[in-house]
Structure formats: C-alpha cells, structure tokens
Amino acid sequence: MTTKLVCLLVVVVFAAAATVGAGELKVGYYEKTCKDVEKVVNSIVVDSVKGNRGKGAGLVRLLFHDCFVRGCDASVLLEKSEVNRRPEKDSGANIGIRGMDVIDAIKAALEERCPNTVSCADIIAYAARDAARYLSRGGVDFAVPAGRLAGVVSRSRDADTYLPDAASNLTDLVRNFRRKNFTVEELVILSGAHSIGVTHCTSFSGRLTAPASQINPGYRSLLVSKCGGVSPTPSSNPTVVNNVRDEDAAAVARSLPAFVPRLRKAKDYMDNSYYHNNLAKAVTFHADWALLTGKEARGHVVEYAKNGTLWNLDFADALVKLSKLPMPAGSKGEIRAKCSAVNYHH
Ligand code: HEM
Numbered sequence: 001m002t003t004k005l006v007c008l009l010v011v012v013v014f015a016a017a018a019t020v021g022a023g024e025l026k027v028g029y030y031e032k033t034c035k036d037v038e039k040v041v042n043s044i045v046v047d048s049v050k051g052n053r054g055k056g057a058g059l060v061r062l063l064f065h066d067c068f069v070r071g072c073d074a075s076v077l078l079e080k081s082e083v084n085r086r087p088e089k090d091s092g093a094n095i096g097i098r099g100m101d102v103i104d105a106i107k108a109a110l111e112e113r114c115p116n117t118v119s120c121a122d123i124i125a126y127a128a129r130d131a132a133r134y135l136s137r138g139g140v141d142f143a144v145p146a147g148r149l150a151g152v153v154s155r156s157r158d159a160d161t162y163l164p165d166a167a168s169n170l171t172d173l174v175r176n177f178r179r180k181n182f183t184v185e186e187l188v189i190l191s192g193a194h195s196i197g198v199t200h201c202t203s204f205s206g207r208l209t210a211p212a213s214q215i216n217p218g219y220r221s222l223l224v225s226k227c228g229g230v231s232p233t234p235s236s237n238p239t240v241v242n243n244v245r246d247e248d249a250a251a252v253a254r255s256l257p258a259f260v261p262r263l264r265k266a267k268d269y270m271d272n273s274y275y276h277n278n279l280a281k282a283v284t285f286h287a288d289w290a291l292l293t294g295k296e297a298r299g300h301v302v303e304y305a306k307n308g309t310l311w312n313l314d315f316a317d318a319l320v321k322l323s324k325l326p327m328p329a330g331s332k333g334e335i336r337a338k339c340s341a342v343n344y345h346h
Contacts, residue, residue: 017149017152017332017333017334017343018149018332018333018334019330019331019332019333020149020151020326020327020330020331020332020333024145024147025145025146025147025148025324026145026146026147027143027144027145027146028146029122029145029146029147030114030117030118030122030146033114033117034110034113034114034117034118035114037110037113037114037118037126038126038144040106040109040110040113041106041110041123041126041127041130042126042130044102044105044106044109045059045102045106045127045130045131045134046130046134048101048102048105049131049134049135053135053196053267053268054098054197054198054268055098055099055101055102055131056099056131056132056134056135056196056268057131057135057196057197057198057242057268058097058098058099058102058197059099059102059103059124059127059128059130059131060128060131060132060135060193060196060197060270061097061099061193061197062076062097062099062100062103062124062127062128063124063125063128063319063322063323064190064193064322065088065093065094065097065159065163066121066124067322067323067325068162068163068180068322068325069088069158069159069162069163070151070153070154070158070327070328070331071151071325071326071327071328071331072121072124072125072148072322072323072324072325072326072327073121073148073149073150073151073327073331073333074119074120074121074123074124074148074150074151074336074339075087075088075150075151075153075154075158076088076089076094076097076124076154076159077089077100077103077120077124077150077339077340078154078340078341078342079340079341081341084154084155086155086156086157087154087155087156088154088155088156088158088159089154089156090156091156091157091159091160091163092160093159093160093163093165094159094163095200095202095203096198096199096200096203096239099127099131100339100340102127103120103123103124103127103339104338104339104340106123106126106127107120107123107336107338107339110123111337116335116337117335118335119146119148119149119150119333119334119335119336120150120336120339121148121149121150121151122144122146122147122148123339125144125146125148125323126144126146128319128323129141129142129144129319132270132315132316132319135196135268135269135270136269136270136271136312137269139270139271139308139309139312140270140312140315140316140319141316142316142317142319142320143320144320144323145320145323145324148333149327149333149334149335150333150334150335150336150339150342151327151331151332151333152331152332152333152334152342153331153332162176162179162180164176164177164287165287166199166203166204166284166285166286166287167206167285167286167287168286168287168290169286169290169293170290170291170293170294170297173187173287173290173291174187174294174297177190180325182318182321182322184294184296184297184300185296185300185314186318186321187291187297188291188297188300188301188304189300189304189311189314189315189318190315190318190319190322191274191287191288191291192272192274192275192304192311192315193270193274193315194242194243194274194283194284194285194288195242195243195269195270195271195272195273195274195277196242196243196268196269196270197241197242197268198239198240198241198242199239199240199242199284199285200232200237200238200239201223201226201227201228201232201237201238201239201240202232202233202234202237203284203285204223204240204284204285204286205227205230205231205232206286207220207223207284207285207286207289208220208223208224208227208229208230208231208232209230210286214281214286214289215281215282215289216256216280216281216282218255218256218257218258218259219244219255219256219259219281219282221255222244222247222251222252222254222255222256223240223284225251225254225255226238226240226251227240240284241267242283242284243268243273243274243277244256244259244262244277244282244283245259245262245263245264245273245277246264246267246268247263249263256282259280259282262276271308271311271312272304272305272307272308272311272312274288275301275302275304275305275311276305278291278292278301278305279292279301279302279305
C-alpha cells in the first residue's frame with residue numbers, strides 16, 4: 001500500500017462518526033495520544049482570561065450550557081449551517097454565550113500538536129476547569145475525566161427545553177435540575193457560579209419592578225439605572241455585572257451605600273460571595289432569589305455563605321458531575337476537525 005493510500009484510509013476511519021457507548025471517562029485520557037494536552041489548554045485559558053476575565057465566566061457557563069443539553073458533546077459550539085439552520089446557539093437561553101474563541105484557539109493548537117485526537121467536548125471541560133481555577137485563585141480545582149466525543153446534533157429547541165429560565169421559581173428549578181439527576185443542594189452549589197460574569201438586562205427585567213420582599217430596593221434602583229429604565233428591550237439591552245461586589249463604586253455609593261465595604265478591586269473573582277449577596281437580596285435573577293423560598297435550598301444558601309472553603313470543594317465536585325452527563329444513548333460522536341462545525345461527512 002502506498003503511504004498516500006494509508007493516510008487516506010486513516011482519515012476515512014477518523015472521519016466516520018462512532019455510535020457513543022456508555023464508555024467510562026478517564027483522568028489522563030490523552031496521556032499516550034496527546035502529551036501535555038492539559039498544559040496547552042491551561043496556558044491558552046490563562047492567557048485569555050488574564051486579558052479578559054469575562055471570558056473565564058463565559059467558559060464556566062459554556063460547560064453548563066453544553067452538558068445540560070444532550071450531554072457534554074460540544075453541541076453548544078456548532079454554528080448555523082446549510083443543514084442545521086437553528087443550532088443551540090440560536091436559543092434565547094444562550095444569550096450572551098461567549099468563550100468560543102478561546103475554545104477555537106485551543107483546538108487549533110491541539111490539532112497542530114496531535115491531529116484528530118482531542119475532542120471539543122473534552123476541551124470545554126478542561127477549559128471550564130482551568131477558568132474556574134484561575135478565577136477562584138486555585139480554590140476550585142479538580143481532575144477532569146476525559147474521553148468524550150463531540151456530537152453531531154444541535155437544536156435550538158433542545159436548549160429552550162433543558163436550560164433553566166432566569167425567571168423560574170424554585171419548583172421549576174428543582175424539577176429542571178432533578179431531570180438531570182441533580183439534587184436541590186447541587187442546584188444551590190452550581191448557582192454560586194453567578195459570583196462572576198455579566199447578564200443582559202432583558203434576562204432579569206422582572207426584577208426591575210419586583211417588590212422589596214424579593215429584591216433590596218437599593219439594588220433594584222442600581223439595576224434600573226444601569227438598564228436605563230424598567231423596560232429593557234433586545235435593541236437596548238446593556239449588560240450588568242452578576243456580582244454587586246464588581247459594580248462601579250460611584251453607582252453603589254449612590255444606590256446601595258451599605259454595600260460600599262463589599263466592593264473589591266479584583267473583578268470576576270469566583271467565591272461564595274453569591275450566597276452573601278443572595279441573603280442580602282442583591283442578586284440579579286429571580287431564579288437566584290428563589291433559592292431563599294424553600295427551607296432546604298435556603299439552608300444551603302446559609303451554609304455556603306458561612307463556609308467558602310466548603311463551597312469551593314462542593315462546587316468542584318458538582319462541576320465534575322456536570323461534566324459527566326452523557327449524550328443520549330445511540331448518539332453519534334466524533335473528533336471534530338473544527339469545534340464550530342461537524343465533520344464533512346454529515
Ligand atoms: C440555576 C439556574 C440558572 C439560571 C436560571 C441561569 C441563568 C443565567 C442567565 C440568564 C445568565 C445571563 C445571560 C445573559 O443575559 O447574558 C447567566 C450567566 C451566567 N451563568 Fe447562569 N444560570 C443558571 C445556572 C448556572 C450554572 C449551573 C452555571 C455554571 C456552573 C452558571 C454560570 C453562569 C455564568 C458564569 C454566567 C456569566 C456568563 C458571562 O459573563 O459570560 N449558571 N446565567
């Protein structure tokens with residue numbers, strides 16, 4: 001056989017999507033096939049997040065939005081195409097999704113190093129871990145089991161169905177998380193990710209007129225001033241930081257003077273401040289505040305407000321569990337050449 005023919009056969013074998021079994025994921029999965037893969041990912045993530053901490057928030061959210069919809073299969077990364085006019089990205093639930101440029105840069109570096117080897121779904125999991133570790137100054141850390149494949153299906157309506165709505169009440173949130181086998185405690189733990197990042201005003205518009213029993217009136221006026229009124233629209237839709245601690249000092253001094261001592265120089269710092277903010281009714285989403293409305297969930301909010309180290313550990317465990325959500329049985333999986341598109345044969 002000529003070398004050319006052998007190469008062609010190898011390409012054909014790699015290009016064919018396999019049916020995914022319930023294979024075990026493994027820490028160090030690429031040890032033999034792509035040495036130092038985690039070092040490459042980490043260095044690109046750290047460089048990007050140093051330049052723009054918001055990208056780190058985007059990467060953490062990307063893991064959630066990938067895994068809650070058809071399992072961790074990189075379906076959230078697929079762009080619109082001739083054959084798929086409404087991928088997950090198009091769903092309103094994916095408003096503001098970011099960090100894909102970091103994933104693309106990692107994929108390009110890894111393709112150069114070890115072509116056709118590292119899946120985009122594993123890259124999302126590694127990158128989310130590295131972003132969380134960086135933004136928490138090492139507090140949130142864990143080993144990432146790998147060996148996922150990227151899927152070939154991505155439908156906006158699946159994201160509509162499976163991603164939680166920011167206006168949800170506690171019953172809806174608990175149901176949404178239980179469907180993926182997550183407990184009330186894990187819902188509370190994972191919601192703590194809202195200590196970082198930003199949100200569009202339309203994602204919490206109901207909060208702009210919510211009663212004082214649900215939102216600190218000072219915080220509400222701060223949000224109203226940031227959003228330019230109580231009725232943001234998709235065409236006039238600024239973003240606001242998720243963590244009041246990251247707000248600009250002048251605005252906080254004006255609307256919420258009691259919070260001035262909470263302000264920090266380091267923005268987008270991942271920690272348990274979300275729980276303190278929540279107990280003070282200074283969180284962006286109705287779904288955040290709703291955690292105070294049930295005895296069990298509220299108990300966990302109090303628990304994590306008191307113990308930041310425990311939250312770091314439990315958040316790490318919850319991210320590992322999230323990262324193991326499998327694709328639906330019988331799904332096709334592959335190593336994509338580019339994370340934003342399925343391979344040619346589809
Ligand atoms: C519990 C139900 C949840 C709801 C209803 C929810 C909803 C939202 C919404 C509406 C946004 C803002 C989108 C925008 O307007 O730009 C957001 C941002 C964010 N969410 Fe959640 N989320 C939930 C759980 C989670 C979980 C489990 C994680 C990760 C483990 C997470 C991580 C983030 C992060 C990091 C951001 C900021 C992203 C950025 O700045 O780019 N969220 N979330």
